[in-house]
Amino acid sequence: MAAPARVVIVGSGMAGATAAGALREQGFDGEVVLFGQERHLPYELPALSKDVLLGNADEPVRVHDEGFYADKDIDLRTGTAVEEIDAAERTVRDSEGREQPYDRLLLATGSRPRSLSVPGSELAGLHKLRTIDDSLALRGEFREGRRVVIAGAGWIGCEVAAAARSHGASVTVVDPVPLPLLGVLGESMAEVFRRLHVEHDVNWRLGVGVAGFGGSDAVESVRLADGTELPADLVVLGVGAAPRLELAERAGLALTREVPGGGVAVDATLRTSVPEIFAIGDIAAPEHPVHGRIRVEHWANALDQGKHVAANLLGEEQPWRRSPYFFTDQYDLGMEYRGLADPRSDELVVRGDPSAREFIAFWLRDGRVQAAMNVNLWDDGEALDALVGGQVQVEAAQLRSADDLGALVG
Structure with a gap:
């Protein structure tokens, strides 16, 4: 060509x-x-x-x-x-x-950003977050005493909750899943994030979905599938x-x-x-x-x-091999995640103390690191890249106790 x-x-x-x-x-x-x-x-x-x-x-x-x-x-x-x-x-x-x-x-x-096809979805006061204009408009709504309901307990929902709380707003997060971030992190790691937000006075309504929004011209309430009505001055749709x-x-x-x-x-x-x-x-x-x-x-x-x-x-044929990477910052928690795991079946190995929110989580499949998540620990990034990207064969006990993770790469 x-x-x-x-x-x-x-x-x-x-x-x-x-x-x-x-x-x-x-x-x-x-x-x-x-x-x-x-x-x-x-x-x-x-x-x-x-x-x-x-x-x-x-x-x-x-x-x-x-x-x-x-x-x-x-x-x-x-x-x-x-x-x-x-x-x-x-x-x-x-x-x-x-x-x-x-x-x-x-x-x-x-x-x-996705929408919710429920009654009342045409009301004013329903926000999405995708552009700089969205972000500035939403920030202008966050202030002391404002009642914010967030539909969606994924990464965007959790980060928006942390930002809204930093401005003094009252925050409730709603999601049909039983724990935030469950599909990505699995139960025990998802619980770390749930507790983090509880400590910052976020209200969780998990295991129940949004059935509709109430109000005349602007949203005034969120109706849940169990019949509960949550008062709301604004709603953030973080549903993917x-x-x-x-x-x-x-x-x-x-x-x-x-x-x-x-x-x-x-x-x-x-x-x-x-x-x-x-x-x-x-x-x-x-x-x-x-x-x-x-x-x-x-x-x-x-x-x-x-x-x-x-x-x-320009004519080359270089294959794409990089593993996924993402990060989040919520309150005093910073996190990086490398790779791609299935938390339902991969073996979870934890190095450090999740209760102190200083730890590294690994997900193993057939003895190889599929993903690694470092929380408030920043010294092992290169080793984690190598362990995940190189599909290094390693034992769980080595990940928990090794003095130097880099030495496991070989």
């Missing part, structure tokens, strides 16, 4: 903007066009539920500074969506009706995100349902079923050499795939 002269990138989040910069770092001197629906310069998402929501920052971290795109001759088109792809003609049509040709096309369309697959589907790209929520099926090089089109970030579901077909929505995945895909857009 001939080297490209023009690369079009659809999506100006972390993944797309990083890929644009990486193309220049790889020495590509052809045209790079970067489309983004938002009018803001490309920015990172983690601060929206952390520093911005806490009030420690008014702006997110930019992927690149303001002058970067002009300096690197990247044609950044903010406030402009791509609406159609003609894979046969190798063109895209943008929201202004213009057709744009490409030699290579990169899709990084990200995901959107859905990958934006519509553009890829209309273009005829192969999709997969092997992963939760579905995704664009890509090979190990992040190439789709159409050779000139690649996909990265929240929408991409590559075949991972360790974890099988996966789709990851976290910040590090967008960053790393954006860097990685640049060489493949």
